[in-house]
Amino acid sequence: MSMTPSNQRIVSKLKRSSIVSLIKKGLRVDGRKLDEYREITVIPNYISKAEGSAYAKIGGTLVIAGLKVGIGTPYPDMPNSGVITVNAEFVPFASPTFEPGPPDENAIELARVIDRSIRELHVIDLEKLAVVPGEKVYILWLDIYVFDHDGNLLDASMLAAITTLLSARIPKAVVKENGRIVELDKEVREPLPIMNKVVTISVGKVNDKFIVDPNIDEEQVLDCRLAVSLSEDGKIAGMQKMGSGTFTTEEVIEAVKLAKKASKTLFSKINEALKKIEEQ
Amino acid sequence: MKHEKVKLVDENGLRIDGRKPDQLRPVKMEVSVLKNADGSAYVEQGNTRVLAAVYGPREVHPKHLTLPDRAILRTRYHMVPYSTDERKSPAPTRREIELSKVIREALESVIFVELYPRTTIDVFIEVIQADAGTRTAGLMAASLALADAGIPMKDLIAAVAIGKVDGTLVLDINQVEDEYGEADMPIAMMPSLGEIVLLQLNGVLSEEEFYEALKLAQKGIAQLYEFEKQALMKKYVEVKVEEV
Numbered sequence: 001m002s003m004t005p006s007n008q009r010i011v012s013k014l015k016r017s018s019i020v021s022l023i024k025k026g027l028r029v030d031g032r033k034l035d036e037y038r039e040i041t042v043i044p045n046y047i048s049k050a051e052g053s054a055y056a057k058i059g060g061t062l063v064i065a066g067l068k069v070g071i072g073t074p075y076p077d078m079p080n081s082g083v084i085t086v087n088a089e090f091v092p093f094a095s096p097t098f099e100p101g102p103p104d105e106n107a108i109e110l111a112r113v114i115d116r117s118i119r120e121l122h123v124i125d126l127e128k129l130a131v132v133p134g135e136k137v138y139i140l141w142l143d144i145y146v147f148d149h150d151g152n153l154l155d156a157s158m159l160a161a162i163t164t165l166l167s168a169r170i171p172k173a174v175v176k177e178n179g180r181i182v183e184l185d186k187e188v189r190e191p192l193p194i195m196n197k198v199v200t201i202s203v204g205k206v207n208d209k210f211i212v213d214p215n216i217d218e219e220q221v222l223d224c225r226l227a228v229s230l231s232e233d234g235k236i237a238g239m240q241k242m243g244s245g246t247f248t249t250e251e252v253i254e255a256v257k258l259a260k261k262a263s264k265t266l267f268s269k270i271n272e273a274l275k276k277i278e279e280q
Numbered sequence: 281m282k283h284e285k286v287k288l289v290d291e292n293g294l295r296i297d298g299r300k301p302d303q304l305r306p307v308k309m310e311v312s313v314l315k316n317a318d319g320s321a322y323v324e325q326g327n328t329r330v331l332a333a334v335y336g337p338r339e340v341h342p343k344h345l346t347l348p349d350r351a352i353l354r355t356r357y358h359m360v361p362y363s364t365d366e367r368k369s370p371a372p373t374r375r376e377i378e379l380s381k382v383i384r385e386a387l388e389s390v391i392f393v394e395l396y397p398r399t400t401i402d403v404f405i406e407v408i409q410a411d412a413g414t415r416t417a418g419l420m421a422a423s424l425a426l427a428d429a430g431i432p433m434k435d436l437i438a439a440v441a442i443g444k445v446d447g448t449l450v451l452d453i454n455q456v457e458d459e460y461g462e463a464d465m466p467i468a469m470m471p472s473l474g475e476i477v478l479l480q481l482n483g484v485l486s487e488e489e490f491y492e493a494l495k496l497a498q499k500g501i502a503q504l505y506e507f508e509k510q511a512l513m514k515k516y517v518e519v520k521v522e523e524v
Binding site for chain 2: 248
């Protein structure tokens with residue numbers, strides 16, 4: 001059962017009204033422009049034990065994603081495809097409002113929005129991950145951990161997730177005994193079969209204004225937000241309205257346009273980070 | 281089997297169930313279908329069938345969950361085990377948890393929650409037969425049940441899922457179109473106010489296709505809104521007849 005949250009972070013009325021009146025004038029509490037991200041840091045291959053990983057920091061929000069790989073049986077309705085599972089955890093470590101226990105509705109929603117965008121855009125060619133079609137396929141576990149919550153968890157999580165996939169080196173599958181046994185050879189590594197790149201941009205609405213990358217205080221002031229996933233060539237790869245306010249159709253169109261503009265920042269950060277590790 | 285390609289739009293531009301791209305499935309709506317609930321509704325769109333029940337505003341236990349300035353909203357979207365081709369476990373899936381959240385958020389923007397501080401309004405949606413578009417049918421049932429319970433709202437919610445199948449945008453997708461199609465975009469609005477309360481996109485669309493999809497959705501939503509008003513009016517018309 002989904003319930004109206006009662007453990008929300010409290011923003012004082014004074015701060016709230018200053019955030020709103022600044023946005024009205026096209027300004028932000030932290031001095032940013034409405035369409036500007038906070039400082040972004042992306043570090044691929046952050047965890048050496050994982051087959052892929054990334055550290056992503058947007059302002060004070062810190063997310064680390066990691067990929068582990070195994071061999072398993074495919075889903076019966078997709079016998080010739082590898083399997084990818086996306087999971088997100090909001091650990092109590094990261095915020096006083098996070099509680100221990102299995103992922104709550106917010107963590108589940110975030111993981112599912114990321115999962116859908118990656119799946120629908122065919123970021124990974126899953127058919128190339130079938131080792132013995134119908135029998136043995138690669139299983140990818142993409143785990144997203146939020147370690148510090150300073151707003152805009154979704155964009156940071158997608159940034160960590162996509163960088164993880166783009167920089168991953170998975171062990172080669174070795175088929176033995178006529179396909180009955182498949183083992184992973186950790187000495188031989190290859191990149192994932194990547195077909196597309198995707199980023200997610202959360203556009204927040206405050207009265208009739210739109211902002212990207214809301215920080216934790218701004219999040220409490222938003223009417224609602226629209227998360228837009230975009231490919232590098234500008235296709236919409238998923239959308240989710242989040243929060244309890246409303247958008248008119250014109251506002252949705254404006255939000256998508258703003259997201260498209262902001263996506264360039266995120267793609268350039270990803271490409272920069274990947275180039276750096278290639279040079280090493 | 282997802283890998284076998286099915287033709288979803290034929291050479292005459294008709295869909296697998298014979299509809300035109302901008303045609304809704306047959307709709308049936310009824311309110312006050314349950315005895316115990318404060319408000320209830322039944323919505324049928326083609327083979328998708330949904331029941332909704334509303335309890336409240338009522339006391340919350342435990343009390344610390346209440347809010348001092350408004351009612352809280354508790355929503356459960358659930359599919360019964362026999363609603364699908366393969367039995368669905370009755371335990372809530374990750375999908376149902378997510379949908380319960382987006383449905384709750386949609387309802388929060390419609391109900392005047394500040395009228396009932398320190399109480400809860402509970403909205404339950406049970407999908408009894410699933411053939412795509414269950415969250416949109418569920419939302420309509422929920423909004424009808426809330427109206428039936430006499431809870432003040434800004435507007436009713438009308439909702440529909442737009443799909444992209446064989447490159448064509450279609451209104452109100454069915455299960456086959458959802459499974460084999462390229463995109464599924466559920467959208468819910470307060471039609472009189474022109475405000476979107478739920479919007480999701482699962483799939484890939486170009487910017488232009490998205491704008492087209494929004495237009496197509498509004499067309500369907502306007503029709504569904506009329507069905508909803510008729511369903512509510514029918515209840516009172518019948519009462520009047522009994523009295524005479």
